[in-house]
Amino acid sequence: MSAIFTDKHYHLVVACKQGSKQACYDLYRLYSKAMLNVAFRIVGNIGDAEDILQESFVDAFNKLKDFRQETTFGLWLKQIVINRSVNLLRKRRVEWVSLDDEHIETLSDDEVDDGEDVQYKVLLIKEAMKELPDGYRTVLSLYLLEGYDHEEIGQVLGITENTSRTQFLRAKRKLCEILDRKGQKK
CATH class of the missing domain: 1.10.10.10 (Winged helix-like DNA-binding domain superfamily/Winged helix DNA-binding domain)
Structure with a gap:
């Protein structure tokens, strides 16, 4: 049995799930700057980071029905941003070097x-x-x-x-x- 986390923005998540455009906008306003910083620190390009930010929010809002509050919305969104950032780097064919x-x-x-x-x-x-x-x-x-x-x-x-x-x-x-x-x- 997994624990359910309720964060301070739980009511906005619920409203978004019910189709509230205002709640979606409020979540975007609350998290966009922090998520842009996360993406920028990983990809190192503000244009790419902005694209990742937009795509991450689109993904999050499209998958919101699957969000079960097993973590906070912010942590869930951050994972989406990190995954998108890493995927962009993979497309750039970053070579990972390993040593013994x-x-x-x-x-x-x-x-x-x-x-x-x-x-x-x-x-x-x-x-x-x-x-x-x-x-x-x-x-x-x-x-x-x-x-x-x-x-x-x-x-x-x-x-x-x-x-x-x-x-x-x-x-x-x-x-x-x-x-x-x-x-x-x-």
């Missing part, structure tokens, strides 16, 4: 300053992430920003857990290289 465990280097985590320049550093990292190859950016985004573990990433992307770890380590290394290069240009 013995070839994986452990990278140390950089210390984070608690000073005024944290916002500036976040902006630099976001800009640098745009330069990462699709595969690297996707795994890094799913792991760091969306909270997926490597096993879950492997399932979502259709890759092994080891490949996810490898992509993540390579993404971190490449991100550091990009940030170092940008730091030297100043």
Whole structure:
């Protein structure tokens, strides 16, 4: 027996199921910005992210009758957005590279300053992430920003857990290289 979750927007979901266009619009307004950010962090292109957003909402509204509140609407929609984003990357034929465990280097985590320049550093990292190859950016985004573990990433992307770890380590290394290069240009 599965638990039924009721989130604060349950009444909107029910109204949408009953055909309320206003409720659908309200759900769109509530979730569109966050879902656009999720798609953009994965695909790295605002135009593609906007397309994914629209297609995800169309899918969600068309499949709403199948939504059983086994999770919140937001989490359910987020999964649709992630799947659509990953499918777009697959269409781009992203190559997932895997290494044996013995070839994986452990990278140390950089210390984070608690000073005024944290916002500036976040902006630099976001800009640098745009330069990462699709595969690297996707795994890094799913792991760091969306909270997926490597096993879950492997399932979502259709890759092994080891490949996810490898992509993540390579993404971190490449991100550091990009940030170092940008730091030297100043």
